[in-house]
Amino acid sequence: MTKPIDICYSHGFNNEHESEALSGALPIGQFNPQKCAYGLYAEQFSSTAFTAPRHENRRTWMYRIRPSISMGDYSAIDKGLLRTAPLSGKPCPPNVMRWNAQPIADTPTDFIDGLITVAANGDAKTQIGIGIHLYSANKDMGNRYFCNADGELLFVPQQGELIARTELGLLHVKPGEIMVIPRGIKFQIEPTNEPIRGYLCENYGAPFTLPERGPVGANGFANQRDFYYPTAWFEDKEQASGLVTKFCGELYQAELDHSPFDVVAWVGNSAPYKYDLSRFNVINAVSFDHPDPSIFTVLTSPSETQGTANMDFVIFPPRWMVAENTFRPPWYHRNVMSEFMGLVHGVYDAKEKGFEPGGMSLHNCMTPHGPEAEVFEKASSAELTPQKYENTLAFMFESRYVIAPTEYALNSTTRQKDYLGCWGNLKKHFDGKA
Structure with missing residues (x-):
């Protein structure tokens, strides 16, 4: 060396x-x-x-x-x-999947x-x-x-x-x-x-x-x-x-x-x-609602269909969150693009536990995902003062094509078999009142 x-x-x-x-x-x-x-x-x-x-x-x-x-x-x-x-x-x-860091x-x-x-x-x-x-x-x-x-x-x-x-x-x-x-x-x-x-x-x-x-x-x-x-x-x-x-x-x-x-x-x-x-100039919401992650795209490999990428490289770097009357973490979603995420350092705001630096997750086409239950409860009642996410860097490889895990990844000892459990405590809040 x-x-x-x-x-x-x-x-x-x-x-x-x-x-x-x-x-x-x-x-x-x-x-x-x-x-x-x-x-x-x-x-x-x-x-x-x-x-x-x-x-x-x-x-x-x-x-x-x-x-x-x-x-x-x-x-x-x-x-x-x-x-x-x-x-x-x-x-x-089509399962949600997550892995710890590979030694x-x-x-x-x-x-x-x-x-x-x-x-x-x-x-x-x-x-x-x-x-x-x-x-x-x-x-x-x-x-x-x-x-x-x-x-x-x-x-x-x-x-x-x-x-x-x-x-x-x-x-x-x-x-x-x-x-x-x-x-x-x-x-x-x-x-x-x-x-x-x-x-x-x-x-x-x-x-x-x-x-x-x-x-x-x-x-x-x-x-x-x-x-x-x-x-x-x-x-x-x-x-x-x-x-x-x-x-x-x-x-x-x-x-x-x-x-x-x-x-x-x-x-x-x-x-x-x-x-x-760190030189990426983040564009973010300054009024309300959490924007699409496409605003964090650093590089793209375009496909023959305009606006639909072979692969987008997206980052979630340090940034200010100031949106008012808004659930600030990423919303629950299903979408046509498939998402592979990794964490370089720090904590990703939608997954505060279990998603470690060097780890990874896979959410494929139309597979539902979003913030874990504890993040939802905390964000739903948080005081919406300006907040800066610091000391964090997550990224996403997002593709128009389904991302298939290898047999090695499916059977790896680093795979978290209990990943779905982070949503297990989602509560029913519906009360039928306007």
Whole structure:
């Protein structure tokens, strides 16, 4: 493990960036000259179709010591508890479900070996839906590198800081921040000074983008200027290495005789990035009624149906509650979207007991849910003075597709079999009077 490192970033979201580790490594005025500076190879990396509309098109030109095809053949390896949609096995029950935090392994475990799939939907081969995983690690990856051809990866750290070493540079990420690594980018995850644990959304669908602000106007939510991209950084190492690639739900490994982190310069808009969730500008009710959680959307993966997401990433951060004559916690509800929730730290206002940091819950399409009985009773009679929710950070992966738990998640010892009991004391208050 290493100490955290200082990193210089370029700013923006889905904008064109350029970075070079050696002066003059980037071509001027063109992308693919007959001969690149320093004897480098030009390689285009595209994470959308070539002919995608300009505002949706994502590609990056890399100038590297060796092209990516300088590698051995792939061979299948054991995928452990990693799974991919469509899931096979047990049917998906409509029950509400909740789990305690997954413990970190006592034995030396790197990021790849520590991946556990807890739920998924859609079909990775048709680029629809998501996979939801837990990650944990207590050691670095050594000479192993990882690449995911099935989807882009959204990291939500819950415990411990990490260094993400990628083809395009380094990112230092800690709880309270998120990181996205595009489909197909090679990377390593390294704990800094303690074991790491967190949530991982594998997005098979359209790449994440910022949601539209609509009537909110030009300001609010997440701002482009607060998304950080790495500067170019490279290794010129000749060493025996293994590139592990996730492809069509399986893991394969190819042998290399060098480090794949040999990109000396790059330019484009498909690159890893991170975002500090404390910079999210919360929009909330200042008159009455609890608003829809969509106002807390940080990133969205749109579907072909406008307004209905393949996946929304929603957060519940520190914020003021000032609504008058209002039941302030989330209302009881059933809805067409399916909701997977996690807790980074603190207490979530609708679930004051049993929902612990590192834990998770699943409320699927049309499954009823809402605040636990004790929260309802307290909120129904609370004095409605302005109140600030502090030291809390919960999030939700919300999808238009039913989120099916894996067999591992259904049978896990961390599953709370008595979760439904938190609503068991709901009282009948009806008295027939106006």
